[in-house]
Amino acid sequence: MVTLPGETSSLRFEILGRPTAWRDGRELDLGPGKQRAVLAVLLLNPNRPVPTASIVSAVWGDDPPDNGTNVVQKYVAGLRRVLEPDRSPRSPGRLLTLTDGGYALSVPKGGLDAEVFQDRVRAAQAERAAGDAATAAVRLREALELWRGPALAGLNGAFFDSARERLNEQRAAALEASAEIGLELGEHARLVSELFGLVAEFPLREGLRYLLMLALYRCGRQAEALAAYRDARDFFAEEFGVEPGERLQNLHVSILRGDRSLAAPPAAGRDEAAEQRRVVLRKPSEDVTDPVADGAPEIPPFASPEPRDSAPPKPDGSAPEPSGFAPPDPPGSAGEEPPTSPVPHGSAFSKANPYPLPGAQASLTPHKLARAEPSGSVPPGAYAGQVMSGHVPAAAHVHSAALPAAPRYPWPLRAVLVAMPPLTLGMATWALVSYFAARRRSLPLALSAFAYLALTVLFFVGAEAVDVDRTTWWDLPLLVSMLGTMVGGAVHLAVLTASPASAPGAAAAAAGVPLIERRVRREQARSLVTHYPSVARTLRIGRPDLPRKFDDGGLVDVNTAPEPLLASLPGLGAYHAKLIVLARTAQGPFGSVDDLIGRDVLPSWALHSLHDVLVAVPPPPAGDDLDAAPVMEPEAAPGAALPPRPHDPAD
Known part of the structure; x- marks a missing residue:
């Protein structure tokens, strides 16, 4: 507060919003906008003199007035009348003073x-x-x-x-x-919604994206945490052509591994900290009942997962094994046994959450994964953890039947839609069918909408040419167009609204495995390729053309996939598929997917569209047992002829 000598009134200023001044709880009228701007310049330099030329430059910029000094003096005089109403006109200002360095506004601490x-x-x-x-x-x-x-x-x-x-x-x-x-303090459940808004407000701050991913993970929403990383990666790549920072990348890897260090603080510490915050925040005048203070348990909106280190000790007294699918760190030495990575299976998985749930867990190491039988096929609904453990529940074979039923249109809305063609004499039929065509992205519906539009145009053209006093040959086309748009449109809309697939989101549900789950499977498969390439080769990651039980989310290995499989990828074609085979045959396997650009095999636009699908599984070292490796397809001879090169959009 600003208290003038000999006065009991106080002033306070605000610039964290619209610049304002207050006296005794009442806002003061600061006058015109330029006068308010002069005050803002002085408040941005409190208790420091500001030259008149600096005030003119800040307020008027590149268009200063001819008599800038006199104009500033005029606005300063107006501010003095507002801020010091009891000051006589001839006396010097006590709050807003003129010094050799310029005008200075006295703002004590707290003002x-x-x-x-x-x-x-x-x-x-x-x-x-x-x-x-x-x-x-x-x-x-x-x-x-x-x-x-x-x-x-x-x-x-x-x-x-x-x-x-x-x-x-x-x-x-x-x-x-x-x-x-x-x-x-363990308030991850409350912070999730706030962090979503902050990330949207400050999209360039990686720290907020880091906290959002961590909060989602602690709420048991691992898939959404991985999706948040994918959104961040896409944003930085599209806007600036760079990858996320090292801190964000490390968190992404830790989430994939199920790192126990990411777990929330102990529940006791959270309750004590929350209670302390409530005691500090509660005002003496508030007479409310705090259910937590009265002894009732505090229940967050999202239940956090059980601590990963709460498993009972083994009979031999050794430490319990951690839970959750987590490809461990590479061994420190050749003779060191990789740590155990348990994989949940069976009833520990659910359709809505393909991640580990407490209980019903089995332990599998990468060496056990390498000994898994890589035969058979992966049912559409089988999750990565289930196929890795060799257990695929029966529900996985009927994944589409287990999906929730798509909602249907309510009967009042259906009645209105069906009645629209007769009520509008068929003129609204083409618009309604066009809506369904755009919503479902259906070419047949789009053609139907165009046909209805043509019939409507035909009706208006015939109505202008027909003679109402006698029968002409236009009468038949008019009758056909009217009946087609009115009766046919009503029947067509009745069929469209009766189908559950017309509801929003039903097409995505009928597609099988949700996209977010497929992304998680790909990330898990890529983690195996990075840390345990021998296991990845045994599980035939990137080889959907071979029988296997591990579901890698549809990855394709550029080092071993046959040419027909590569050519079937969207946007690749026979030319680039042949080029990939020739390059890996003549120059050796690709170290990463980005080598496709480095060797001039694929253009950047083609790799960008397939970056989420392609993977480069390292080949087995020379002298290793190749029995566990997937069967390699015959490679093309170095002198094989290339198919015609497709048109490059960048050309």
């Missing part, structure tokens, strides 16, 4: 919301460094509550844009720190 915000953020950082995360969270919440909207709202110009960007960066850092502390 400007931006300074209060910074002080509270620093206090929160000190509390967090001292180990009091709950109090730090409260301080950050109090600091963020000072924001009433965009900083310096209503003021334009390069000077104000720069100041606004600086203040917004401070707010984003405070929001990120608040989310980090919330995760430390």
